[in-house]
Amino acid sequence: MRLRKMMFLWALPLAAVCFCQPLCAEKLAVYHTSDIHGYYFSRADKSGQPHGGFAVLENVLLQEKEPFVILDSGDFSSGNKEANASDGRYSVELMNAAGKTPKNLSGQGYAALTIGNHDSDFGAETLGQMLGGFNGDVLSVNVEGLQIPGKQIQPYKIFNWNGKKVAVIGFSMDGPGMSGMELKKLSAADWEKLLQELQAAQPDAVLLLAHDSIADPRKPSQLMDVLTAAPSAADTIDVFLGGHAHLQHAQHKMGDNGPLFVESGSMLEGVSRVELDFDDETGQLTGVTSSYIALNPAKWGENKAVKEKLDQIEDKSLTRVFASVPVTLYKYPQGPDAAPDVAKMLADYMKKWLEPQEKVDFALFQLPGIRRDLNPGNLTGRDLAELLPYTEYVSTFNITGKKFKQAVEDSLKCNPDGKNYSMFAYSDNVYIEYKCKPGNKKHPVKVTKLLLNGKKMSGRKTYRAAAIGHIPDGYFEGAPFKITKNPQKKIYKKTSGELLFDIVEQLPGQTPAEKQFKAPQDLRIKQVK
The missing domain is CATH 3.90.780.10 (5'-Nucleotidase, C-terminal domain)
Structure with a gap:
């Protein structure tokens, strides 16, 4: 769960932050998206070339050689015509179908998500019904009172992924349709209690999946101050997977040995691939690599089956x-x-x-x-x-x-x-x-x-x-x-x-x-x- 003697590297266009001790053998890839906002399809960039979309993401996932999972930091369900018209149902269907390969440790689809401020645009009741159709786990340490048919929101979950105990904590952001549910404000003491509880379970890695950004001064973080004040945060959390500010970003915060903060842009223009390296003898987490992969159809192509689904739902x-x-x-x-x-x-x-x-x-x-x-x-x-x-x-x-x-x-x-x-x-x-x-x-x-x-x-x-x-x-x-x-x-x-x-x-x-x-x-x- 701890990382030591870290090195820092940043490169474009495949941005990477690497730090690893010599003994790195067992690997787990975590694909991360945020702020999809219903952008399901490839569309033209500033040069007029197509980019982005679920059909390209699927081909990226299918080429993955390591065991992997997919996580999302929220604002996935509203923001485009098809997403809004379906009350977010198309978003859930596409996320459930993503990563159709034996390498996906969830079997198929996203493993977990947290709730962003725009996911409540359709109201709490509609959000609950929508999340009832999501095959993965809904994680949020601060949402209370949201009714989801067939499942409950959990503050965190310890997954067994490829023989590793990986804890994922969810953190949500307030939104306009939050009536009918409540967002708790957590103090540093609340976070410390939660982290101590997690430490007692001895996970191999801890990920914080948050609809919150630490990279954009225009949208100040709701979490950074309280996490900094929680004594165990820097030593317990290994990766902060954030969103909300629509930025591509990876850097360390809370000290050189503190968590790696990763943000994965927006509108499914790309995806972050976070690789966790574990020592093959001790099982201890020894390194993390974060890479941003642009979803370029010219490089990856578009998956035929997903493209057919997208053609059916496109307005x-x-x-x-x-x-x-x-x-x-x-x-x-x-x-x-x-x-x-x-x-x-x-x-x-x-x-x-x-x-x-x-x-x-x-x-x-x-x-x-x-x-x-x-x-x-x-x-x-x-x-x-x-x-x-x-x-x-x-x-x-x-x-x-x-x-x-x-x-x-x-x-x-x-x-x-x-x-x-x-x-x-x-x-x-x-x-x-x-x-x-x-x-x-x-x-x-x-x-x-x-x-x-x-x-x-x-x-x-x-x-x-x-x-x-x-x-x-x-x-x-x-x-x-x-x-x-x-x-x-x-x-x-x-x-x-x-x-x-x-x-x-x-x-x-x-x-x-x-x-x-x-x-x-x-x-x-x-x-x-």
């Missing part, structure tokens, strides 16, 4: 071309404007759409609602569905000028490399100037100018704003905008996805080639010295 209507994208539209801002490009368009149109129904002073749209970059080329129905996959309704609410200014400051992120960004874009009648204050931990950003329709906003005045419904409730990135006093919130039966389709349909031009989907060029959130 063919999404192949329709609506417009063209002349240049890449990035999720995160790339230039001097801290406002995200696509979010600008959505904020503008949200305000315009509301005008016949209600007087709104301004609108805002959140960066995390934009799920990915848009590459140059044809803009298809699938692109639009993937860009804004969740059913999120437009809302209006009251907010004072003082509260709005504070929320704008709290939503601006200043980075040492100068790539600053705002968690929100605001409609084109809002103009903001700000300063970064890197030495001020409490107030790292100061808004120096805040204009509405060219005039200074009053801190005392109450304004009518528009945003997606969870923003004034303070959920996730909406925390700075949480309105606790008299918000007079109103929900409209208009989703963000419908706003996006309206924008595209109203683009000038008669043909998809003539309809160009491109970002507004005005500067809305400017850094000043």
Whole structure:
């Protein structure tokens, strides 16, 4: 269970972190995915070449020479049209069928998963029914009250894999459909008690399967602080298999001999292969290797049987071309404007759409609602569905000028490399100037100018704003905008996805080639010295 005298190596495109003592003989491969979000199919990358998908993953698994298992860190069930339409059932079916080879120690399919924040998008009851169809184990140390037909959530399980006792702990993240279940907040003392319990069982290796990221400052870890404070964590946990931030990542944390933290990207563009090496005489874990494998059909091909299944479930209507994208539209801002490009368009149109129904002073749209970059080329129905996959309704609410200014400051992120960004874009009648204050931990950003329709906003005045419904409730990135006093919130039966389709349909031009989907060029959130 312990690792000693570790060496570190990182290489691309097959990124690897290796550390091993001379006696490494018995091996166990752990394949890890996270944040699949219903991306079942191969699709074009920025160069126009196909990549990703379950059919390519299957061929990778079939070539594996060592005994292996497959684990997932959550957010597997929602986020694309087919996944959403089936309430996640297709995700479970594909995961159950993965790795159809005698080398798969589960016989067939994923061995275990944990629950991500978007897996509850369909509600607790639907999630429970969906997980009842999953052939593997559902692991979560912090979920309580979720009813799953035919099985129970376990905080951890000690598996006997290829003669080795491997403990896997699950850790879940809160999500919008969590009513009907509860997520416990675990202290360092709670973790220490759990780890001591595991140590008493003397497993050969301990894996933490978590919907949590330690690699992205934009999405701070919910686990790192408490694990660091738990005395046994660094010596007990061998591998942290994380997710949520959509990153490819492998590095040590909590000291040179601490766990290897691995994150496996998102949208099934690739898979991590973590190899556990055990001494053939003592059985002790002596090394771990983590490799990221890009799911490239040109290299691996697509499995015929899985491809046939995918062809059956694919929504063919999404192949329709609506417009063209002349240049890449990035999720995160790339230039001097801290406002995200696509979010600008959505904020503008949200305000315009509301005008016949209600007087709104301004609108805002959140960066995390934009799920990915848009590459140059044809803009298809699938692109639009993937860009804004969740059913999120437009809302209006009251907010004072003082509260709005504070929320704008709290939503601006200043980075040492100068790539600053705002968690929100605001409609084109809002103009903001700000300063970064890197030495001020409490107030790292100061808004120096805040204009509405060219005039200074009053801190005392109450304004009518528009945003997606969870923003004034303070959920996730909406925390700075949480309105606790008299918000007079109103929900409209208009989703963000419908706003996006309206924008595209109203683009000038008669043909998809003539309809160009491109970002507004005005500067809305400017850094000043």
